[in-house]
Amino acid sequence: MKILIVDDSSFMRKILKDLLTAKGHTLTEAENGAEALQKFASEKPDLILLDIIMPEVNGIEVLKKIGKQAKIVVISAVGQEKMVEEARQLGALDYIVKPFDNDKVLEVITTVLKPQG
Numbered sequence: 001m002k003i004l005i006v007d008d009s010s011f012m013r014k015i016l017k018d019l020l021t022a023k024g025h026t027l028t029e030a031e032n033g034a035e036a037l038q039k040f041a042s043e044k045p046d047l048i049l050l051d052i053i054m055p056e057v058n059g060i061e062v063l064k065k066i067g068k069q070a071k072i073v074v075i076s077a078v079g080q081e082k083m084v085e086e087a088r089q090l091g092a093l094d095y096i097v098k099p100f101d102n103d104k105v106l107e108v109i110t111t112v113l114k115p116q117g
């Protein structure tokens with residue numbers, strides 16, 4: 001599957017990229033929300049892993065634009081219930097709080113990429 005990693009931290013992008021490449025996924029990256037919207041249009045990823053706190057265009061703004069058309073899982077250090085709830089209402093399929101457990105990320109991805117009955 002093609003997965004778009006959106007995070008302003010290159011270190012975080014590398015961790016996710018290494019984890020998912022090892023599982024056979026194809027990865028593409030964006031370092032802010034504006035770039036994420038461009039890559040969603042040009043690369044048509046099967047799934048987007050989305051950070052919330054980013055310069056320029058943040059993750060909430062990305063969700064407002066494409067949250068209902070894309071499969072999006074939020075991976076953010078912000079764990080407040082209010083933020084989780086807002087992200088879900090905007091279309092996020094799941095919400096993982098950093099620092100995350102690798103197995104948790106893989107489990108969530110497997111679940112959301114499962115073909116719908």
Ligand SMILES: [Mg+2]
Nearest residue numbers: 008051053054
């Ligand atoms: Mg960030």
